[in-house]
Every structure is written in C-alpha cells, then in structure tokens.
C-alpha cells in the first residue's frame with residue numbers, strides 16, 4: 088500500500104469524486120442558473136399608458 | 139491502459155512538448171476571452187442590451203398605435219409604415235407575418251422594438267443574415283442604422299407552427 | 314434474472330464481467346440501436362424534404378419528422394447508449410458487481426416508457442413542438458410526462474454508476490485512483506446530474522402548465538432553464554466521447570495516456586466549467602445582460618475549451634507513442650500511416666476526433682461569441698455545427714466502440730466485418746458533406762427547422778442567393794450517404810448481436 092503524505096494534494100483532490108461532484112453542480116448553478124434567473128426576474132416591465 | 143488504475147503516484151511533471159502546447163492553448167483562450175468584451179465596446183454591433191419585459195397585449199397595443207400613426211399604404215394586406223427620423227419602431231411577429239412593412243431612411247438611427255404576440259419567432263434579416271430570437275413577453279430592443287439602401291426581407295427562423303416557412307416580412311431602405 | 318454474483322473473466326482485458334451488468338448493458342445498447350434506426354429514417358425523410366429538388370414530405374409531416382428526429386437521436390439513442398457505457402465504466406472496468414441491479418432495471422423501464430410515450434405523442438400529432446418545445450408552444454401533457462419519466466430513469470442510472478463506484482471502493486476491487494476511462498465517465502455523470510436537475514426544474518412546471526394548473530410561464534425563463542438541460546446534455550456527450558477516444562486508442566493500438574495528470578486536469582476543467590456554455594443559445598435573446606453572456610459563454614475564460622485542446626494533444630500523442638514503441642518510427646508519420654485503418658475502431662476514433670475538433674469545436678467557439686451569434690443564430694449553420702459535434706463526433710465514436718462491445722461483452726462474432734470496417738468511412742464522408750452543405754447554406758442565411766427555403770407560399774415574395782440551393786443539394790447528398798452509413802451500422806450491429814456466432818468462453822476476438 089501507499090504511504091499517506093507522499094501523494095500530491097492535487098492527486099487527492101482529483102480522486103475525491105464527491106468533492107468534484109459538489110463543485111460541478113454548484114458552479115453552473117450559481118453562475119448560469121441563479122444569476123440568470125435573477126436577471127430575468129429583475130428585468131423591468133414596460134408601462135403602457137394612453138389609449 | 140485507460141481501463142486500469144494508474145500507478146500510485148501519477149501527479150508528475152509534464153514534459154516539454156506538453157508544456158508548450160498547453161501554454162499556447164492558454165494564451166489563445168485568453169485572447170479569445172479578451173476579444174469578447176473588447177468587441178462589445180469597440181465593435182458597436184451587439185444584441186440587445188436593454189432588458190425589458192412587455193405583456194403581449196400591451197405590445198399589440200403600442201404596435202397598432204404606431205402603425206396607425208405612420209401608415210402610408212398597404213401591400214398584400216400588410217400595412218406599410220414610414221416612421222419619422224429617429225422614431226421608435228415597433229415590429230410585431232405573429233403567426234405568420236412580420237407586421238408592418240417598414241420604410242426607413244439610410245443613415246438614420248431607429249430604435250427597434252421587436253416582440254411576439256403569440257409564439258417564439260426568429261427574426262432573420264436577409265440578405266445581411268442578422269438573426270435575433272424574438273420572445274413573447276420580452277421586448278428585443280435594438281438600435282439599428284441602415285447603412286445601405288435597398289429592399290431587405292425578414293424571414294422567420296424559429297419554428298412557429300405549420301405556417302412557419304411562409305412567414306416573411308420586408309424593410310425598404312431609401313436614400 | 315441472473316445471479317448477482319455470477320461473473321466471467323474477459324480473456325482479453327482480464328476484467329470480471331458480471332452477468333447482471335452484461336444483461337443491462339445489452340438491453341440498453343440494443344434499445345439505443347432501435348432508436349437510432351427510428352431517428353435515422355426520420356433523418357433521411359427530413360433531408361430529402363429540405364432538398365427542393367425532392368421536397369418529399371408535407372409541411373405537417375416534415376415538422377413532425379423533424380421533432381422525432383431530434384428526440385430519437387439526440388435524447389434516446391445517445392442516452393440509452395451512455396447508460397450502457399456507465400455500467401461498463403463502473404462495473405466492468407472496476408471489476409465490481411453493479412449496485413442495485415433491480416433499480417437499474419427500473420431505470421431502464423422508466424426510460425423506455427418515457428421514450429415510447431414521447432414518440433407516440435409525436436407521431437399522433439400531439440407534440441409537433443421540436444425537441445426544444447419552447448413555451449408557449451404547447452404539447453400534450455403526456456409528452457412532458459414522457460420526458461420527465463425518461464429523465465428520472467437517466468438520473469437513476471447515474472445514481473447506479475456512483476453507487477457502483479462506492480461499492481468498488483469499499484470492496485477494494487481496484488487499487489489507488491480510478492482508471493482514466495472511469496474518471497472521464499464520472500465527469501460525464503456529474504455533468505449529467507446538473508443537466509437533469511435543470512430538466513426537473515423546468516419540465517415539472519411545464520407539465521403542470523400543459524395541464525392548466527399553472528397559467529403563465531415566462532418563455533425566456535423556459536429558454537434559460539431548458540438550455541441548462543439541452544446544452545449540458547451535449548456536454549455529457551462530449552465528455553463520454555472523449556473517454557471513449559481514450560478507450561478506442563487502447564483497444565486499437567494499445568495507446569495509454571502519456572501523462573495522467575494532464576488528461577485528468579482536462580476532465581476536471583470540464584466538470585467545473587463546461588456547463589456554463591448553455592448560455593450560447595441565449596446570446597441573441599432580449600433579456601440577459603452582456604456580463605452574464607460573456608462570462609458564461611466563455612466557459613469562464615474558455616477554460617473548458619482549454620480542456621478540449623489538452624485532449625486534442627493527449628490522444629494523438631498516446632497513439633503516436635504506442636505506435637512508435639511497436640517500431641513504426643520511420644519519418645514523421647509512419648506511426649499514422651501504419652495504424653490499423655482497416656479496423657473500424659481506429660478510423661471511427663480519428664474521424665470522430667477530427668470532425669468534432671476541427672469542424673464542431675471551431676464553429677462552436679466562433680458561433681458562441683456575442684456578436685457572431687447574430688450571424689449564425691437559428692440558421693442552418695447551427696444545425697451543421699451540432700451535426701459535427703454530436704453526430705460526426707459522439708455518434709461516430711459510439712459506433713466505433715460498438716464493434717468491440719459486441720465481441721467482448723456480448724460475446725458474438727461480428728457478421729459482415731468488411732461492412733463494419735467500411736462503415737466509419739461512409740458515415741464520416743456523408744457527415745462531412747452534410748455539415749459543409751448546412752454550414753454554407755446557413756452562412757448565407759438559410760434557416761433551420763424550415764420546410765421551404767424557396768418561400769413559394771409566402772405572401773411577400775422572397776428568394777435566397779442561388780448558392781443556397783447548391784449548398785442545400787450538397788447537404789442532401791451528404792445526408793443520403795450518411796444514411797447509408799447509418800444503415801450499415803444498424804445492419805451489422807443488429808445482425809451480429811442476434812445472429813452472430815456465440816464465442817466460446819475463452820475465445821478472444823478483437824482483431825479484424
């Protein structure tokens with residue numbers, strides 16, 4: 088077996104599928120979905136006056 | 139093999155060719171990235187930057203008022219409208235027409251409001267090939283300055299029902 | 314149903330193949346092929362209708378066939394095949410039993426019922442809405458229900474994949490890190506979870522809207538979330554396809570990744586950033602700010618494009634290194650000329666890589682910029698772009714892999730080896746012509762999803778530059794050729810799976 092501590096921290100990070108999972112879902116959710124939904128929700132509505 | 143586990147320590151330095159390739163690729167990506175915002179400001183030809191919602195029946199109202207006010211004729215049953223210089227122009231997408239037909243002047247800036255009163259439509263200005271998504275409930279606001287005179291057509295390039303392929307509009311630009 | 318612990322050992326790779334996994338892969342892959350057959354027939358009808366010289370179908374049938382083509386190809390063929398791939402990448406590659414095979418069968422049934430429901434709705438005129446079904450264009454509620462069932466099934470299959478990774482780790486069926494192929498599929502499965510979550514967020518309200526429970530749905534909101542599903546699912550395909558390139562490189566010339574760190578970094582960049590790209594469908598929409606558009610369409614500084622550039626180096630490099638080790642060292646290119654071009658997997662991989670990278674990737678990056686999107690949005694050039702990515706790229710890679718799955722996993726000898734060897738060439742040639750025709754016509758303004766580019770029935774007369782018709786003809790001829798290639802694929806794979814000679818337990822058949 089391998090001794091702990093010698094393996095690069097990056098390697099440990101890449102092997103951690105659950106961490107990658109969380110990041111892979113959170114990043115697009117924040118930047119694409121939430122940001123986009125907020126812009127759509129906050130867009131002004133034209134007020135039509137007159138006849 | 140990609141189907142067997144790698145050796146225990148696989149975090150190893152890249153060799154020279156790999157480093158060169160990746161550096162070139164990173165530089166290229168950064169150039170691409172800088173160009174997008176740069177072109178947004180320098181190029182001055184962008185999709186709508188003024189988000190605005192408008193209820194379809196409200197849009198119907200303003201578009202009809204606009205048509206009534208500046209109507210100069212009719213062609214194939216569709217009103218022909220000649221707005222004054224610099225006016226707000228309303229173009230309505232509906233199954234399966236672009237209303238009205240517009241008569242514009244070369245070199246004059248118009249503020250276009252394009253929306254739909256029923257389904258999604260696709261504004262496709264030909265032969266320039268400039269395309270915008272027209273979404274009901276949203277006003278696609280574009281500042282357009284015709285720079286050549288002549289006749290232009292607007293086709294529909296978003297599926298909008300079985301008559302979709304007959305949906306054609308027209309803009310005539312005069313000197 | 315087979316005993317959960319029953320397995321055999323593959324004579325070539327030494328992997329344990331569990332009977333449950335094998336059956337599930339079989340059923341998912343065979344179903345995928347049925348759907349590519351339906352989608353392919355629709356493709357031919359659609360291509361022949363768009364060609365003004367033939368103009369085959371009526372408008373009603375054209376739009377119906379186009380809807381069916383999009384759904385059966387893009388969703389059903391691809392995803393059923395990917396589910397088979399996920400079971401392979403987890404259970405077979407890791408020598409592990411599959412997590413919860415019964416649930417995996419349930420996932421299959423959900424997907425099957427969903428897809429049949431969708432197809433029935435489309436063919437009975439209840440859902441001529443294109444695969445994107447943009448609100449407020451409305452389909453029958455059962456159409457949306459079908460999509461939801463399919464998506465739940467696909468999500469469950471991703472769950473089985475992750476479950477199997479966990480079992481394999483707990484049972485210590487492998488040591489150290491995941492194999493690269495499985496790592497790539499993990500990336501695909503992670504991307505799939507975001508994709509299917511967006512699907513749930515948007516299809517459930519749309520289903521309720523079609524039932525009349527919800528009165529108003531903002532069409533722009535629909536587009537935002539729909540493309541969170543619709544485009545991200547293309548990123549699943551990209552990631553799965555790249556993983557398969559690595560696998561085909563290994564199966565055909567024994568290529569192995571030169572630097573694991575670099576290959577894996579590219580997959581991690583996909584996981585983190587590739588899903589932002591959904592935005593490029595919305596560049597000409599009225600409602601989103603330029604900041605949102607630029608940030609997202611650039612995949613956050615084009616970092617996912619960088620990842621593709623890395624794979625574009627790593628895969629040919631792995632092939633070259635493997636070939637040179639075999640002694641093909643003359644000149645710059647002997648490694649390439651002496652490659653196994655007569656074996657279907659190799660040309661399938663190379664054409665997939667070239668069509669995806671050079672045509673699909675470059676057009677994608679170009680059309681995906683804020684300003685150039687104005688020149689390409691909704692034109693036929695767009696259809697050309699994604700036939701390069703998901704057809705010339707993903708579908709061709711899947712086809713190439715099939716010729717190895719049949720002998721190695723399904724244990725049947727391929728019937729029609731010559732046909733199999735020729736198939737990638739025919740399909741790739743047809744696709745390249747189709748794509749060029751579409752791109753050329755689209756660049757001149759020819760619209761997508763359009764029954765009549767001569768505008769014969771319009772009250773305002775309009776006609777395109779005649780060059781558009783030339784390009785349309787090229788596309789149609791390419792389409793016919795590609796349909797022949799598609800038929801060769803379906804023919805060889807169906808015949809082999811059902812009628813091919815059963816291989817003896819220790820018989821190893823890989824080389825053509």
Ligand code: HEM
Pocket residue numbers: 353356357359360363379380382383386387390391443444445696700703704708747760761762763791792793795796797799
């Ligand atoms: C024999 C092979 C194929 C041919 C000849 C073919 C041809 C076509 C044609 C002519 C169109 C219509 C474009 C339009 O009018 O807008 C189309 C659309 C499309 N194709 Fe294919 N195709 C093939 C294979 C595939 C495959 C394998 C996939 C997916 C994996 C695929 C995905 C699509 C999609 C998503 C659309 C767009 C549908 C829409 O606009 O709603 N095609 N194809």
Ligand SMILES: [Cu+2]
Pocket residue numbers: 231232233234258259260294295296297298302305
């Ligand atoms: Cu329309």
Ligand SMILES: [Cu+2]
Pocket residue numbers: 259260294295296297298299302303305
């Ligand atoms: Cu239309």
